[in-house]
Amino acid sequence: MAAGLDALNLLDTLAEVVFRTDAEGCWTYLNPAWTRLTGFSIAESLGNRFISYVHPEEIEHTIALFMAVVVGGADHCHHETRYRIADGTYRRVQIRARVLRDDDGEVVGNMGTIIDVTDARFGAEMAGEQSALLELVPTGGKIDDLPVGVVIYDPDLAVRRASRVVDRLVGTPTRSGDPVDELSLRLRPAAPGGPALGGEWGLVATARRTRQAQIGDLDVLPARAAAAQDAAAGRPATGEPQEVSLGPVRSLRATVIPMHDDSGTQVAVVFSDITDLRRAERQQAALAYLGQRALTTLDVAALLNEAVELVASTLAVERCDLIECIELATQTGGRASRAGFGEAHDDVTAVPDGAGGAGGVVGVARIADVGGSPRPTSDVQAHVRACYGRYGGSWNAGLVSAAPGSYISKVLSSCQPLVVDDLSGHPDIATERWLQGDGAVASVGAPIGVGSRAFGVLAAHSGTRRWFTKDEAHFVQSVANIIAAAVELAQMQEDRARLAVFEDRDRIACELHDLVIQRLFSVGLRLQSLTRLVAEPGVERLSAAISDLDQTIDEVRRTIFDLRPPYA
Structure with a gap:
């Protein structure tokens, strides 16, 4: 008994995660290092499948790897992958697992260790960047030839040299002699509470103090927020004031490398564009969170409010609406099902991407140029069920038309995400007050449900003209699919x-x-x-x-x- 307690105490002190799963891949044991690594408590994790923590892009590879081990009769597995942590981001981990079999050779589970190797990976990347810089800086090499942005600060933390790539990434010119805080004001930590570039405890100061390279992820402030920063600091605004979208900010990975010579400690800051990576991680984290909420909550109204807020924050748009179609009354007085929205329209063109999206989505539709007035309509009842960023809330949206030719009808009839880059260029839908009431200029909408089971539309709106990407459109469709599944689940439970x-x-x-x-x-x-x-x-x-x-x-x-x- 004492020996068993000693072994458990020893496992509790280990820095590596020690785990055990059953034959279904569900955690049956995790030591406290699991919480230190992921932020998830042991109690909430036990019983969950390990595959649910693996990065979506690596799930198929992980399953194939384990199946090869099991079928091949091996008893060990060693691989590297990315695991989701509590804040929605991912850490790169190294897993060593041993397959457990019973007397008949049947797999009953596996046990092993998980080691966080994220910092080691970052260290290797920084070492490569540092080597390249150490070759370029002393010899006066052209840093503009590098695919990354580079700023070199002298011992007084004033810009000595800067590549043109930095100006493109940050969106403002970096001039010789500018202090480090000038650039830092244009950037903010990507994660709440993360280190900034400048400041007493920022990445640059820490690198100089410790004489070790530092790394951190930063977001570029939108022009509107940067202008507010300038005003707060008492600096004159540069150029004419412009109405710039709060839309997707650029994300950068900053590697700060201290370089020592006789004149003091110079600092080189290397900026890499990780916008697509950060955007994908935010979308995946949002979908994972919303999917978990859809399975655990019976409060559909609360889930809808969370969904519109999550879409707006993830896509960095000003507004998001969830429109529910109640019923369709035909001109003859009868009632038609919601399948009537499935009619094809000539003014909607599909742009297939060959990849296929969630819920049968195979592309993104963009509205082609159309003229004339809306076609004769039936009496369609629709209303804004939940919204985010709308002045006055859902009740202030007014009448929502879902008749043929309307925005709602076009989304439902396209059976896939629908992108409108500039609503003013489409007079047939530009007159809908609920859509442009708060200044919406560009929009992306996705049907909630499929065919006759579609009961509404999820739409995100930007205040300026914006070209929504296919990934963003498919993200909205994925959220719509989760909402549809949650509504059907709630309906099934009600029916039960x-x-x-x-x-x-x-x-x-x-x-x-x-x-x-x-x-x-x-x-x-x-x-x-x-x-x-x-x-x-x-x-x-x-x-x-x-x-x-x-x-x-x-x-x-x-x-x-x-x-x-x-x-x-």
Whole structure:
């Protein structure tokens, strides 16, 4: 017993994650290093499948690797992959696992260790960049020839040299003699609480203080936010004021390398563009979070509000709407199903990407140039069910048209994400007040559900003209698919609860019929047989009691019919 406790105490002190899974790949043991690495508690992680923490791009490779080990009869596996952590980002880890088999050779699980190698990878990248810089800087080599942006600061932290790539990445010119804080004001930490470029405890100061290279991810501030920074610092604005979108900021990885010589410590800052990587990670983290919420919550209204806020923040747009189509009344007075939105329109062109998206999405539709007025419409009822960034909330959206030719109809009929780069260029939908009421200029929308099961549209809107990418459009479609699945799940649970009530009522009805009525009828027969054995004054009272029993039996029968479910 003591030896077992000592072993557990030893596992608790290890820096490496020690794990064990069952045959299904679900965690059955994790030591405290798991929480230190990922931020997830052990209690919430046990029972989850290990594959759910693997980066989506590496899931197929990981499964193939483990299957090869199991089928091939091997007992060890060693590979590197990316694991999701609590803040939605990923860490690169090295996994060594041993397959566990029973006496019959059947796999019953695996156990092993997980080691965080992210910093080691960064160190290797920094070593390569540092070597390249050490060759270029002393010899006066052309840093403009490098594919990355480079700024070299002298011992007084003033710009000595800067490549033109920096100007393109940051969006403002970097001049010789500028202090490090000039560039730092245009950048912010990518993660809340992360290190900034400048400042007393920023990346540059830390690199000089420790004489070791530092690395951090930074986001470029939008022009509007940068102008506010200039105003707060008392600096004059550069150029004419412009209305610039808050839309997707550029993300940079900054590697700060201290270089020592006789004149003091110079600092070289290397900027690499990781915008696509950060955008993909944010979208994947958002989808993972929303998917988990969809499986664990029964509050659909709260989920819809979270979804629109998540889409707006992930895509960095000003507004996001979720429109629900209630019903479609035809001109003849009848009712048509929502499949009527599936009619093809000539003014919607599909741009296939060959990759295929979630939920059967195979491309992105962009509205072609169209003229004229909207076509005759049916009476379609639709409303904004949830929104983010809309002044006055959902109730202030006003009438939402989902008739043929409208924005909602075009999204539903395209059966895939629909991108409108400039609403002003499409007069057929530009007049819809709910769409442009708060200054929407560009939009991307995706149907929630498919075909006759589509019940609405999820749409993100930008305040300036913007070319939404296919990845962004497919992200909106993926969120719409999660919402559709959550709504269907909630509907199934509601139907299941209703069915349980019907089954309970049916059971009660059967018991009333088979037990209560039969007993009442039997009592009535016995009382009726007694009328021949009692004197005349008692016969009248017995007949009245038998009549009351007959009336009670009739009332119970009516109650049984009322209890029967509609399908019975």
